[in-house]
Structures are given as C-alpha cells and as structure tokens.
Amino acid sequence: MKDISELLGCRYPVIQGAMGVICNPEFVAAVSEAGGYGLLATAFLTDPGKLEAQVAAVKKLTDKPFGANLMAVNPKSLEFAEVLADAGVGAVTTSAGSPKRLVAYLKERGVKVLHVVASVANARKAEASGVDAVIAEGSESGGVQGFNGASTMVLVPMVVDAVKVPVVAAGGIGDSRGYRAAFALGAKGVQVGTRFIASKECIAHQNYKNALIRAEETDTRVLNMEWAQVRVVHTPLVERMTEGRDKANFSAMEASLEDAWVGGNLEANTIPAGQITGMIREVLSVREIIEEMVR
Ligand SMILES: Cc1cc2nc3c(=O)[nH]c(=O)nc-3n(C[C@H](O)[C@H](O)[C@H](O)COP(=O)(O)O)c2cc1C
Structure with missing residues (x-):
C-alpha cells in the first residue's frame, strides 16, 4: 500500500482526529473537501439519531469520503456503528478500549476500522482482533491519553515493527516537517488534532x-x-x-x-x-x- 489514502478513499493520507463537540458537519466536510479524511466524533453523543442527522448533514456538504470515531468504552458505540454502516460510511476509527466487539460488527458490514493505540502491546491486540490499520498516538498529543505513554518518535517505529497492518502516526504533527517525519518513521499516514483546531472552519471559539x-x-x-x-x-x-x-x-x-x-x-x-x-x-x-x- 502506497499510503493510507488508498484504504480511506481520500486524496491525501491525512486524517482529521475526532475532537468531541468541535467536529461539526461543516468542519468535517471541509476537511474531506480539502482532500483529507474528516471524522465526526461520538464521545459526547448519547442519541444515535443525532449521529444519523450529522452524517446526513455532512453528505449534503460533500460527496467525498468521511468517517467517525467510536469510543469502545461507550456502551452506545454499537448503536452508533449501526448508524454509520447503514449510511455507507467507508471507514471509522475506534479508541479508548478494546475494538474487538466493534470490529466484528463493522467488518461484517464492510466498514474499515482503524484503532488508536498508545503501546506496542495494544497495537498487537488490535491487529489480532482484525483491524485494517492502527493509529499510533504519542503522548505529546492533545486530549485524553493513558498513563506512561511514549512519544510519537518512540512509539511509531516500534509499532511499525510489531504489526503487519498499516500504521498511522498521531501526536505532534502540525506541518510538512512532522508529516514527512511520520513517513520516515514508517507510518503510512498521519492523524492531526490540535493544528486543525486553529483553522478557519473549526467552530472552536x-x-x-x-x-x-x-x-x-x-x-x-x-x-x-x-x-x-x-x-x-x-x-x-x-x-x-x-x-x-x-x-x-x-x-x-x-x-x-x-x-x-x-x-x-x-x-x-x-x-x-x-x-x-x-x-x-x-x-x-x-x-x-x-x-x-x-x-
Ligand atoms: C479537543 C480534543 C478532543 C479530542 N477528542 C477525541 C475523541 O473524542 N476521540 C479520539 O479518539 N481522540 C480524540 N482526540 C485526539 C485526536 O483525535 C488526535 O488523535 C490528537 O489530537 C493528535 O495529536 P495532536 O493533538 O498532537 O495533533 C482529541 C484531541 C483534542 C485536542
């Protein structure tokens, strides 16, 4: 595989990290229109109907591919997964917990799964559960993370060595130098959070x-x-x-x-x-x- 854009069907191997309430449909659509892979977030959603409406809203704004992030620990995630599969979303990311249950369901419905990991051990477990790719997220990243995490520079090449599925690098990537460094470490794409908050289209205040x-x-x-x-x-x-x-x-x-x-x-x-x-x-x-x- 040349890079992760082949798996996602977008132009560039750049995933916009899910970021709770600031990932509204307009922002997600803008990322996908610009050639990246936009992601809706479900972290603070409780109603699958709301996700359905958000997916419909993105589809009105772009015909480019986009996805959503599912938090494995969220008891509602299977219901969210059903909404995404029904809507024909091509690929989702999973994070915060074991992706096993979600992978089994989503793969059967033809949806690709990229799981966020912060350690080699969890990358191996994710691969064994059948994910299509892992997102190795270093501890310099913004938002929630586990304890004793390794930085992107340490984590990415170690995960690349440990698994056969493609690896996406996340954490600390903000420009072309970080992007190229991720590929030099063996990654096939990047996931970017913080840099996208300071964008014109992001609804962050x-x-x-x-x-x-x-x-x-x-x-x-x-x-x-x-x-x-x-x-x-x-x-x-x-x-x-x-x-x-x-x-x-x-x-x-x-x-x-x-x-x-x-x-x-x-x-x-x-x-x-x-x-x-x-x-x-x-x-x-x-x-x-x-x-x-x-x-
Ligand atoms: C405000 C904010 C909210 C986030 N919310 C989520 C989330 O709901 N699910 C998730 O998997 N990652 C979440 N993340 C992590 C991002 O998706 C991404 O992996 C991370 O920001 C990458 O590191 P960077 O901030 O250095 O670019 C969040 C990050 C930020 C800054």
Missing part, C-alpha cells in the same frame, strides 16, 4: 484558538482524571487544578465542555491541546493546513 496561538511548546499540562489523563492548555483554571485549589473532577464538568470549547469561557472547563500548539502562530483554512503538510 476564538478564545480557544488564541490560546493555541499564544501557547509555547511548554504550555500544556497533563491532568489526572483517575481512569486516564488529559493534555490541556495551561490556563488559570488548570493552574488552580494542578495546585489542588480547584477540583479536577472531569465527569462532573462534561456539560461545561461546550461552554469552554465553543462558548469561549475558559473558566468553565479545560481546553485540550497537544505540545504542537507551540508551533501554531496563525489560523489557516483546513485546505491551507493540509496542502502545506503534503506539499
């Missing part, structure tokens, strides 16, 4: 985008959520949380995520980002970001 533009590479913090950890931008709220002056109780704060990410209230909740935020200096269109990356 300008306060979120400005925080990414202002942040240096040392300005993210990893917060402990007990079952996992999350890499976020260092804001005054995060400062208080790390000092123990504010409770880092994320399950109780989920309702306020939209308030922070889309509403721009950075006191309502944390704003996830990877260390590559240090490199982001301006808001660009998703097309500009993708074309610079693959040039």
Whole structure:
C-alpha cells in the first residue's frame, strides 16, 4: 500500500482526529473537501439519531469520503456503528478500549476500522482482533491519553515493527516537517488534532484558538482524571487544578465542555491541546493546513 489514502478513499493520507463537540458537519466536510479524511466524533453523543442527522448533514456538504470515531468504552458505540454502516460510511476509527466487539460488527458490514493505540502491546491486540490499520498516538498529543505513554518518535517505529497492518502516526504533527517525519518513521499516514483546531472552519471559539496561538511548546499540562489523563492548555483554571485549589473532577464538568470549547469561557472547563500548539502562530483554512503538510 502506497499510503493510507488508498484504504480511506481520500486524496491525501491525512486524517482529521475526532475532537468531541468541535467536529461539526461543516468542519468535517471541509476537511474531506480539502482532500483529507474528516471524522465526526461520538464521545459526547448519547442519541444515535443525532449521529444519523450529522452524517446526513455532512453528505449534503460533500460527496467525498468521511468517517467517525467510536469510543469502545461507550456502551452506545454499537448503536452508533449501526448508524454509520447503514449510511455507507467507508471507514471509522475506534479508541479508548478494546475494538474487538466493534470490529466484528463493522467488518461484517464492510466498514474499515482503524484503532488508536498508545503501546506496542495494544497495537498487537488490535491487529489480532482484525483491524485494517492502527493509529499510533504519542503522548505529546492533545486530549485524553493513558498513563506512561511514549512519544510519537518512540512509539511509531516500534509499532511499525510489531504489526503487519498499516500504521498511522498521531501526536505532534502540525506541518510538512512532522508529516514527512511520520513517513520516515514508517507510518503510512498521519492523524492531526490540535493544528486543525486553529483553522478557519473549526467552530472552536476564538478564545480557544488564541490560546493555541499564544501557547509555547511548554504550555500544556497533563491532568489526572483517575481512569486516564488529559493534555490541556495551561490556563488559570488548570493552574488552580494542578495546585489542588480547584477540583479536577472531569465527569462532573462534561456539560461545561461546550461552554469552554465553543462558548469561549475558559473558566468553565479545560481546553485540550497537544505540545504542537507551540508551533501554531496563525489560523489557516483546513485546505491551507493540509496542502502545506503534503506539499
Ligand atoms: C479537543 C480534543 C478532543 C479530542 N477528542 C477525541 C475523541 O473524542 N476521540 C479520539 O479518539 N481522540 C480524540 N482526540 C485526539 C485526536 O483525535 C488526535 O488523535 C490528537 O489530537 C493528535 O495529536 P495532536 O493533538 O498532537 O495533533 C482529541 C484531541 C483534542 C485536542
């Protein structure tokens, strides 16, 4: 396989990482129109009908391929998988837990599965469960991650050596240099999160985008959520949380995520980002970001 675009049916081997409430249909369609592989997110969805509506909305905006991310731990994920298979979505990503149950169902319905892993052991397990590719996500990435994760530079070549399925690199990729480095490490594509938040089409609030533009590479913090950890931008709220002056109780704060990410209230909740935020200096269109990356 030349690269992962062959598997996904898109022009470039660039997957837009799922990012909760900011992956609205317009944003996903813009990524796919620009030649990448747009992904809807289901992390905060409870109603399969909402996903069905989002899929229909993307289809109205583009005839290019797109997918969605399924969280394996979410008890609703099989219902979401059914919606995606019925809609003829070609490939999905799975993360946060064993993909086994979802792979069995999706493969039978002809949907390709790419599973996100943060270790060689989980890459092997994912391959054994029948996934079409793995996404090796290094610990510099934004958002939720496990404990004791290895960086992209360490993880990707080790996963490439350990499995036969194609490997996509995620974590810390923000421009053409990161993109080329991923391929030099043996990856067949990249998944990009943080860089896409600072795009014209992303509905993240300008306060979120400005925080990414202002942040240096040392300005993210990893917060402990007990079952996992999350890499976020260092804001005054995060400062208080790390000092123990504010409770880092994320399950109780989920309702306020939209308030922070889309509403721009950075006191309502944390704003996830990877260390590559240090490199982001301006808001660009998703097309500009993708074309610079693959040039
Ligand atoms: C705000 C935000 C939300 C995220 N939500 C999800 C999610 O719902 N599911 C998932 O598999 N990954 C999620 N991620 C991880 C991204 O999909 C992607 O793998 C990661 O951002 C890549 O690293 P980078 O941020 O260095 O580009 C999220 C990342 C961010 C920044």
